[in-house]
Amino acid sequence: MNKRIQILDCTLRDGGLGLEDARINKEADLVFSKDDMDGVSHNLSRSGIDIIEIGSIEISNDDKRNMAIYQNMESISNEIPKLYNPNQMYAALYRGPDTPLSDIPYWNESYCKAVRVILRYSELKKSLDFCRELSKKNYKVFIQPMVTMRYTKDELQMLIDDANEMSAYALYFVDSYGYMLDQDVKHFFSTFDKGLNASIKIGFHAHNNMNLAFSNVLAFIMQESDRGLIVDSCCLGMGQGAGNLQTEIIVDHLNKYYGTSYNYDAVLMACEIIEKYSNTSLWGYSLTRFLPAINKSAYKISLTLRNKYKLSFVEIHNILKNMPGKYRDRYTPEGTKDLLKMFGYTNLI
Secondary structure (H helix, E strand, C coil), X not given: CCCCEEEEECHHHHHHHHHHHHHHCCCCCCCCCHHHHHHHHHHHHHHCCCEEEEEEEXXXXXXXXXXXXXXXXXXXXXXXXXXXXXXXXXEEEECCCCCXXXXXXXXXXXXXXXXXXXXXXXXXXXXXXXXHHHHHCCCEXXXXXXXXXXXXXXXXXXXXXXXXXXXXXXXXXXXXXXXXXXXXXXXXXXXXXXXXXXXXXXXXXXXXXXXXXXXXXXXXXCCCCCCCEEEEEEHHHCCCCCCECEHHHHHHHHHHHCCXXXXXXXXXXXXXXXXXXXXXXXXXXXXXXXXXXXXXXXHHHHHHHHHCCCCCHHXXXXXXXXXXXXXXXXXXXXXXXXXXXXXXXXXXX
């Protein structure tokens, strides 16, 4: 069996954040049931998928467990199935370096072994220092630089150097807005592969704004290297925005062509549960999510211009194509209003 390639399923985590986005933006009022979350975790455990991300951790005054968002390591670790394959890892994601390190316990066997940390670009050193301290607490640390396309050569080198210094489990490149092409995938892989210590895996999180997640992942896993690789995926592609590579697609491909033996029926049973959430148009390809990808901008700008301000596709494309660069990488309600004023839509505000 070829286990150079591992699958990390992030259905509950990325799907849960998608549900939260939909509630905040008043697009849908839908949450996971506890039975469905347990069913997805149970079937993914049965499938033999290598790493299962069961949610994210965020300090909040609200109870968000029905969106797979938890307050701390103890509460998220309670969601690990009681019976699971000891060769699998369970993962939790920190949405930034905000949790006080003193509140995060040293790892023991009752906790998620893997922690993924979204690097905050505006606080890059703080984010990497947070990763380093989690590594000292004996977690397997996955470094997640969102919108990796924005990173300069020097910043990428900083990621590599810090990953080596802390002996991270994996360093990712992340196509947050879904506009990477295969040459970008090859560039990031080559850069990381040349600089990282041999023990550190390279991960890839693909988004599907241009329907390129699967083809980009094929480009990733076909690179000639002995290094361990991690591919992120979600059942039915559930996730924020256009969603992600579909677990059912990559599992079938690896079983057929890479000698793996994931339990495909168990994957399909997890998909059966997630399918009931798919009729809400919360994720998947749409022209509204495609236009920001071809204009290399945050997809939430386009969603807001379309859903809240009712602009046409032509109007949205014109704004995204011609807006100043400082607005491209990060959505804010205020920034979107600035764009409306800039392009003559003051009457809509």
